[in-house]
Amino acid sequence: MKHTKVRDLLNSTTTLQEVNAKGWVRTFRNNQFIALNDGSTINNIQCVVDFENTPEETLKRITTGAAVSVIGTLVESKGAGQKYEIQVSKLEILGDSDAEKFPMQPKKHSLEFLRENAHLRVRTNAFGAIMRVRSVLSYAVHKYFQDKGFVYVNTPIITGADAEGAGEMFQVTSLPLDNLPKNEEGNIDFKKDFFGKHTNLTVSGQLEGETFAMALGQIYTFGPTFRAENSNTSRHLAEFWMIEPEVAFNDLDDNMDLAEDFIQYVIKYALDHCKDDLKFLEGRLLEEEKSKPQAERSEMALLEKLNFVLENNFKRVSYTEAIDILRDSTPNKKKKFQYLINEWGADLQSEHERYLVEKHFKCPVILYDYPANIKAFYMRLNDNTEPGRETVRAMDILFPGIGEIVGGSEREERYDVLVQKMEALGIDKEELYWYLDTRRFGSATHAGFGLGFERLVLFVTGMTNIRDVIPFPRTPGSAEF
């Protein structure tokens, strides 16, 4: 007979039917009660084994992690905490799990231990929930943009550009590293490499995305991006997924509206579609925070925090206003900041962003109109700024507990201004001729942003280390599995 998913069994509307369930044993109590999970939901279905008529040999093999198939009758459960259970008439062990050796025992494991077992941690409640939420959030991203008529664009992963301006790059080559071909000048002969040139892994699809936005109007990317930066922190990955919408004819205000609406939509979607998983993760976070001093605990529980973001507009604050707030702030006056804010033009550090978001505004904040010289070459120079205090139409969205979750801007659409900026910064115009073509032929105002998907998952799941929200994290010194 065909088996039914646990989620469907638990949502069943009829009982007393014969059903087949397949899954993995989470626990087996009293030689009688199997908590069976098949990954379709965080909830287990209780399977009641007729232990008197089951061979001792079989009962011994019902261990945590074992794969089993049960056939039986779906009945209302007398036990607490579950609506239905299966009265098992036939049980088959599909795959054993040696209780002595299976690493995922039904007890508390450290997150570090689970990271080392990333291929098995997804069999725990927490990681099953995280990965389901991640999946639903991914889908919400696509649904949001597709419903609005955006075109999904797969920008290239391997790029011939040596500097896209967003960070250190990984090199890609098929040359034999222990016997690199040399040219006449004695340099490595990249003409012999697969692509006939030196190539890297992309740090952003924005520039290519812009060329598509200037034809299709509204586009978005959603793919892996890479940074070869030695940042061994709880917020950085060497390989992460990024979402980058780009919209022709949008200015910075439209861009902020889009980003805010988008983030609220996907969070709402997760709340609507991942109730059980988020409820579980809320409990996990509460439990985890019990060991922390009161001052370090979250002010809101997970669901409350997510709803707060939905119900409150993001606070829009110019860089100049933010500098004033920070300069007058208690930690600045008491010299508690590591980097004191003395004057306009200073780059904001994580400590400043956190102060603004977590202490001052206590809500998501959109900072905009940053000084031109601390931002990327392609950002639109503001009209009418004081000489020496030029600003660009940049925006960063800061989230409590996460920091920067979005970085974006209106793009410099004026060919001459863009070229001047590239020259001043020594960016190769020949290499980026195709990018300049967008300004040469039918240029127009346009804007976009990049959202680090794992930071969004971090926020929604209430996890605190980014390595725990991606299946197999890549970080300095670690590319396991």
Add this chain to the structure above:
Amino acid sequence: MKHTKVRDLLNSTTTLQEVNAKGWVRTFRNNQFIALNDGSTINNIQCVVDFENTPEETLKRITTGAAVSVIGTLVESKGAGQKYEIQVSKLEILGDSDAEKFPMQPKKHSLEFLRENAHLRVRTNAFGAIMRVRSVLSYAVHKYFQDKGFVYVNTPIITGADAEGAGEMFQVTSLPLDNLPKNEEGNIDFKKDFFGKHTNLTVSGQLEGETFAMALGQIYTFGPTFRAENSNTSRHLAEFWMIEPEVAFNDLDDNMDLAEDFIQYVIKYALDHCKDDLKFLEGRLLEEEKSKPQAERSEMALLEKLNFVLENNFKRVSYTEAIDILRDSTPNKKKKFQYLINEWGADLQSEHERYLVEKHFKCPVILYDYPANIKAFYMRLNDNTEPGRETVRAMDILFPGIGEIVGGSEREERYDVLVQKMEALGIDKEELYWYLDTRRFGSATHAGFGLGFERLVLFVTGMTNIRDVIPFPRTPGSAEF
């Protein structure tokens, strides 16, 4: 005022409203009629300029490729081929396009010329249509699996595994290539590399995907994969997107059912959601084939072909049956095949696959139960096969004009059999300990497949070169943009 997308204007239900449209000039006829496109649809909206009251200076700047904003009244069109047009009251040139220099002139360009201008080709009708269809197909992939409760899994792009068994790999490194660090033995010291080991770009997410399927039940991946193979053909890319579902408790029959249902779903979805684009692409193909001899033209027009795939079951044929058919076929008897089929065990070449699909069955074909020694180590050995004629529960789906579009199998779930196979093939068990863990702890029957996304897009759009269905193709010698 806020501008309205061309698609919405053309689908409007009321006229005589004042509207604003922004987009790019496709053509400008008689100093009066702008065909305006904004990428939201393949259709242009005609904007009728009051040329008598428009300065000569402005009229001159209305050139192919220029970005313009028009304000005017939406009225029913007197012209043929369009329901509505805009009677322009105000026209603004947003960005000029020098007619002498803009490469995308309103004339026929060769596909090769367009490939060299991949950043601009999306401004043509054909490539706009292809990229919109590609986007809609991507969404259909997600929708299909999400609606069925599959979990989307982002398997890693950078992998520490040196051989995933599916093809040649690109190396990833952050070491300085012109000054590689050496260890005491004089070898390259990969301990000093970013990840502390030699790393590559993934050729498949299957093995990692299996670990997730054995926890979450039903998963799928959809991400970029890489092959460093020097295949300069119209069907190969060095960087392509692959979809890999993996389902616990599925056997090979379930796997075939899933693949067939999935492919039919996404094609249906494209037919339902990309009518105008597919209609255009059907016309393009007809036009292209006019220059071919009758015998080389498609037997069916594009839409007819797509509907044919929906309405007919894929023909399921065992490898053994296929060999019999091929051995007795006319091209084999007349020695027209480059590789003659003499005996059971031969690997099938593209010419054989094409014969089966295009000449013999004339429909999509699922070949299954291949000889064990021409297939990958992880495939399930068939029970009860003759010694010397062992087969595995593999399947390939072959499409007319495309060849292999899907490769999959039931996986070898038995630890001992898998280990034996790995040993026989010299596959490192230590390196793949995590893969073996899925068989060590709670193993069960499972199956999955990989579908090359670009081949699907190729089939649906009727294009014939895979470089034309991905935004920026990566092929030997080419990583432009």
